[in-house]
Amino acid sequence: MPLYESISSLTLHDEKHTTVIFDFGSAYTKVGFAGETGPRAIVASVVECPDTGNNVPVFESSDPQILRRRITLFILKIYIRCLLVNPKERRIVVVENLLGSSIIKETIACVLFRHFEMVSVSFVPSHLVALLTLGVETGLVVDIGYSEASVIPVFGGVAILNAWQALPLGAKAMQMSLKALLEERSSVIGEDGEATSLQDSDLQLLTSQRLEDILVRCCFVSTPERSERLHQNKADRSNEPPPPPPDVLYPLSGERTLKISGTVREMAAEVLFETDADNLCLPSIILDAINKCPVDVRREMTANLVVVGGTAAMLGLKKRLLQELRLQSTRGDMAPYTFKLHKPPVPDNCVTWLGGCLLGSTEAGLAPRSVTREQYLAACKSNAPMPDWSSLVYNTQHDPRAPA
Amino acid sequence: MAHLFDANLVRLLCSCGLMKPITGIYFCRHCVKLRCSNCVSHELDMRYCPNCLENMPAPEARLKKNRCGNCFDCPSCGQSLSTRLSIQSPDPEQPSRSIQRKLYFLSCSGCRWTSRDVNIPDQTVATGGWPEQEPPNKERILSLLEHYRAVALRDKMDRERKKQAAARVKKSPASFLRSGDAGADKLSSVSSSLASAKKSLAAINTYAHKGDTPLTSQLTPAEASEEVEGLPDDIFTEPVVLAQVCSVEQRLRSPEQQPSQSSSLYPLHKHMLVKRSLRCRHCEHNLSKPEYNPSSIKFKIQLGAYYHVPDVRLVRPVPLSVGQEARVELSLCNPTPHLMPLALLPFLPHLTTAHIDAGVTASSPGPRFIEVPTESCLPELCTSVTLPQGQLLLAPRDDTAEYGDADAHNSFKDDPQVVTWRRANKVGVTVCVTPEAVTDALYIGFLLRYDYTNNMISASSGLSSVGPVSLGPSADLSSLGSGPPSGPSSLTPSVESRTVTLNVPVIIKLGAVSASASESTA
Numbered sequence: 001m002p003l004y005e006s007i008s009s010l011t012l013h014d015e016k017h018t019t020v021i022f023d024f025g026s027a028y029t030k031v032g033f034a035g036e037t038g039p040r041a042i043v044a045s046v047v048e049c050p051d052t053g054n055n056v057p058v059f060e061s062s063d064p065q066i067l068r069r070r071i072t073l074f075i076l077k078i079y080i081r082c083l084l085v086n087p088k089e090r091r092i093v094v095v096e097n098l099l100g101s102s103i104i105k106e107t108i109a110c111v112l113f114r115h116f117e118m119v120s121v122s123f124v125p126s127h128l129v130a131l132l133t134l135g136v137e138t139g140l141v142v143d144i145g146y147s148e149a150s151v152i153p154v155f156g157g158v159a160i161l162n163a164w165q166a167l168p169l170g171a172k173a174m175q176m177s178l179k180a181l182l183e184e185r186s187s188v189i190g191e192d193g194e195a196t197s198l199q200d201s202d203l204q205l206l207t208s209q210r211l212e213d214i215l216v217r218c219c220f221v222s223t224p225e226r227s228e229r230l231h232q233n234k235a236d237r238s239n240e241p242p243p244p245p246p247d248v249l250y251p252l253s254g255e256r257t258l259k260i261s262g263t264v265r266e267m268a269a270e271v272l273f274e275t276d277a278d279n280l281c282l283p284s285i286i287l288d289a290i291n292k293c294p295v296d297v298r299r300e301m302t303a304n305l306v307v308v309g310g311t312a313a314m315l316g317l318k319k320r321l322l323q324e325l326r327l328q329s330t331r332g333d334m335a336p337y338t339f340k341l342h343k344p345p346v347p348d349n350c351v352t353w354l355g356g357c358l359l360g361s362t363e364a365g366l367a368p369r370s371v372t373r374e375q376y377l378a379a380c381k382s383n384a385p386m387p388d389w390s391s392l393v394y395n396t397q398h399d400p401r402a403p404a
Numbered sequence: 405m406a407h408l409f410d411a412n413l414v415r416l417l418c419s420c421g422l423m424k425p426i427t428g429i430y431f432c433r434h435c436v437k438l439r440c441s442n443c444v445s446h447e448l449d450m451r452y453c454p455n456c457l458e459n460m461p462a463p464e465a466r467l468k469k470n471r472c473g474n475c476f477d478c479p480s481c482g483q484s485l486s487t488r489l490s491i492q493s494p495d496p497e498q499p500s501r502s503i504q505r506k507l508y509f510l511s512c513s514g515c516r517w518t519s520r521d522v523n524i525p526d527q528t529v530a531t532g533g534w535p536e537q538e539p540p541n542k543e544r545i546l547s548l549l550e551h552y553r554a555v556a557l558r559d560k561m562d563r564e565r566k567k568q569a570a571a572r573v574k575k576s577p578a579s580f581l582r583s584g585d586a587g588a589d590k591l592s593s594v595s596s597s598l599a600s601a602k603k604s605l606a607a608i609n610t611y612a613h614k615g616d617t618p619l620t621s622q623l624t625p626a627e628a629s630e631e632v633e634g635l636p637d638d639i640f641t642e643p644v645v646l647a648q649v650c651s652v653e654q655r656l657r658s659p660e661q662q663p664s665q666s667s668s669l670y671p672l673h674k675h676m677l678v679k680r681s682l683r684c685r686h687c688e689h690n691l692s693k694p695e696y697n698p699s700s701i702k703f704k705i706q707l708g709a710y711y712h713v714p715d716v717r718l719v720r721p722v723p724l725s726v727g728q729e730a731r732v733e734l735s736l737c738n739p740t741p742h743l744m745p746l747a748l749l750p751f752l753p754h755l756t757t758a759h760i761d762a763g764v765t766a767s768s769p770g771p772r773f774i775e776v777p778t779e780s781c782l783p784e785l786c787t788s789v790t791l792p793q794g795q796l797l798l799a800p801r802d803d804t805a806e807y808g809d810a811d812a813h814n815s816f817k818d819d820p821q822v823v824t825w826r827r828a829n830k831v832g833v834t835v836c837v838t839p840e841a842v843t844d845a846l847y848i849g850f851l852l853r854y855d856y857t858n859n860m861i862s863a864s865s866g867l868s869s870v871g872p873v874s875l876g877p878s879a880d881l882s883s884l885g886s887g888p889p890s891g892p893s894s895l896t897p898s899v900e901s902r903t904v905t906l907n908v909p910v911i912i913k914l915g916a917v918s919a920s921a922s923e924s925t926a
Contacts, residue, residue: 110777
């Protein structure tokens with residue numbers, strides 16, 4: 001069958017050249033192929049633990065062996081359930097957070113090269129490639145994810161690393177805040193129609209998934225004026241709070257219904273804007289990052305804000321962030337800047353994925369940025385397999401002052 | 405009786421160092437080693453739709469993004485959608501037209517979602533023609549892709565040009581001689597590099613994909629705006645109807661659209677499933693290969709360990725208490741059609757791991773072979789275990805045995821101290837365990853040493869009976885003897901039969917150990 005042969009050989013050839021793009025997140029992982037307009041799948045970063053059978057988060061382990069086993073299972077699951085291609089002999093782009101853990105990076109590289117025998121793997125910095133989706137080279141990239149929010153300014157395609165800022169403010173912090181607020185201010189309607197405060201059994205039902213669902217479907221980020229009045233009320237009950245938004249009845253189980261009060265709906269996200277013990281919050285770290293940039297580039301930074309990450313899609317968050325930035329910048333001794341926000345062409349949680357995809361779509365752009373399997377195996381013997389910006393070995397290499 | 409079928413009680417130690425139940429382990433007959441899903445390479449054989457069981461070739465699957473063209477999933481709950489028929493009665497305004505029309509719509513039998521809910525027009529044909537959803541900003545993303553392709557190409561050419569120029573300057577001896585007039589040299593090298601750039605440009609243009617990759621791509625960069633979309637005006641007054649707001653799961657089902665309102669949900673094409681085959685990394689032989697037909701659940705090749713390794717089961721759970729000897733009864737079953745001499749030996753973890761490491765270095769892999777890192781996940785094993793001494797014989801598996809008279813046990817001279825019962829190809833043995841401390845789960849381990857007769861159809865005839873090959877962890881443990889006579893070499897020269905002695909580490913989870921039972925009985 002010459003016809004079939006020619007077709008199959010052609011596809012085999014083509015298939016091998018499709019680069020796979022991974023964007024591993026602590027809550028959701030985005031995967032897809034190069035040259036496409038969006039990820040094929042967004043899957044929760046959990047795997048079934050072979051010993052207990054429970055779903056466990058993939059990246060939340062400090063034991064390298066457990067981490068490796070989980071990542072192996074997870075990548076295999078992605079290939080078999082979502083991508084449906086042979087894992088072997090492929091080029092890979094992994095979108096990494098520059099501030100992420102090196103153990104996770106090393107383990108991902110180990111799994112991809114050793115278990116799945118990839119041709120080459122390229123780790124690209126997420127903040128940098130987020131700008132590719134806009135076609136600009138300069139911008140202040142704010143990535144608000146599940147476990148942390150990180151800010152890295154990029155000028156002319158180069159990350160200004162000494163101005164990085166990060167805080168553990170993300171969906172996880174909001175979930176914790178929501179749980180505390182629900183416990184304090186909400187009630188549960190039982191089978192008999194009586195409203196009682198939350199019992200321990202109800203708190204057990206408030207899993208991370210359910211809290212996430214409540215945040216996404218019921219909660220929003222309030223306006224600065226209302227937030228101010230809410231905080232005044234919290235400090236001194238004599239102050240009149242703003243009229244609360246309507247309550248929501250949220251089914252917890254067959255007979256229990258959670259009555260989420262309107263104040264909880266609007267207060268849950270306030271944790272991002274409340275200053276912590278170090279007097280830091282989301283707007284303040286963005287301003288700090290701007291202030292750490294060279295003075296000549298600050299104006300460009302403020303005019304090119306890019307907010308990405310799944311949490312950034314929360315209702316009203318971007319607007320509030322801009323308002324707070326304008327408000328707080330006038331308080332300090334900052335020059336008056338205009339704050340402008342970019343609108344990426346894809347949903348917020350896919351922006352960094354699309355950036356990796358744009359970079360991975362071209363052989364010419366990918367080849368010089370990737371580590372091949374041969375290089376990896378050779379480097380394994382010298383105990384520093386993956387290039388890392390934080391390692392002095394790779395930073396002094398191109399420095400003209402360094403001894404050759 | 406549940407413990408008999410609880411696969412996780414008795415686990416085997418795979419050659420990669422992971423503990424897996426016998427159902428999760430494969431036996432490579434060519435390497436004569438245990439393999440598990442961690443240390444084999446997975447290959448995808450074919451894609452098929454789980455609803456219509458239609459298989460889809462790779463190019464089509466790539467085109468359709470691994471989704472079936474005809475079957476749909478409910479965007480609300482994920483169930484399969486079914487096509488419903490509705491007969492349109494004659495239009496009341498035009499009574500002259502009395503022809504009935506058949507109209508089709510999609511409906512979910514799970515959550516009652518229909519395509520009419522989101523105003524998708526009914527179709528006149530059952531098979532489809534359903535409108536497709538385009539990703540938003542598709543044009544923009546495609547132009548971005550084009551742009552960066554061009555930028556990368558330009559980058560690459562620049563690099564090559566630099567490299568060539570550098571090489572030329574180094575090579576030509578004239579450059580050393582004429583080092584005085586550097587200006588002329590620089591000029592000439594620039595012009596020549598320009599020429600080479602032109603050449604490479606021409607070459608790219610001829611090979612470029614349909615020639616649609618222009619080298620100079622103009623892309624308008626995105627504009628930042630001072631205003632962003634804020635909260636809807638009615639959010640502080642209008643109550644939330646939960647059913648109208650999509651959950652995270654519903655949003656992520658269509659990653660490119662991510663609808664936030666349930667009114668913008670859209671039927672999803674059914675995602676394909678795959679059949680996969682497993683291949684040993686060391687010898688590249690197939691360990692498992694399914695049949696090509698999507699509706700068949702059979703295998704062409706299935707080298708599961710339960711066909712080749714004696715099956716060890718816990719006969720009944722025993723109460724355990726500290727300091728008191730418990731008799732744990734195990735059953736051993738021979739799945740092969742050969743007589744199997746077998747012995748239980750103490751399991752020394754450090755020796756076995758050394759054995760694994762030695763095996764890794766000893767096996768001569770191919771040049772492009774990469775070893776999977778070995779794992780170590782052994783639990784704390786109970787040390788005071790008395791295993792049955794001596795060797796016992798397992799009768800070959802015989803499917804007719806249960807119909808005949810069960811007098812087979814007469815032919816074996818069993819030591820009653822070792823074998824407690826014998827039935828067809830099974831025997832029962834007793835292991836004495838003395839727990840030392842209170843734990844939630846007590847583990848015991850032993851080495852199952854048995855003679856395995858391997859029948860392999862080999863192309864080369866002649867060589868047949870091979871003596872026992874010891875794969876033991878240490879040389880001082882002598883092999884169990886020659887075992888059954890090797891296959892008659894004169895009858896079938898193409899079938900090579902060889903007997904090897906194998907050691908399989910078995911780890912059994914016995915359950916919780918109580919503290920006070922010994923005192924109360926004493």
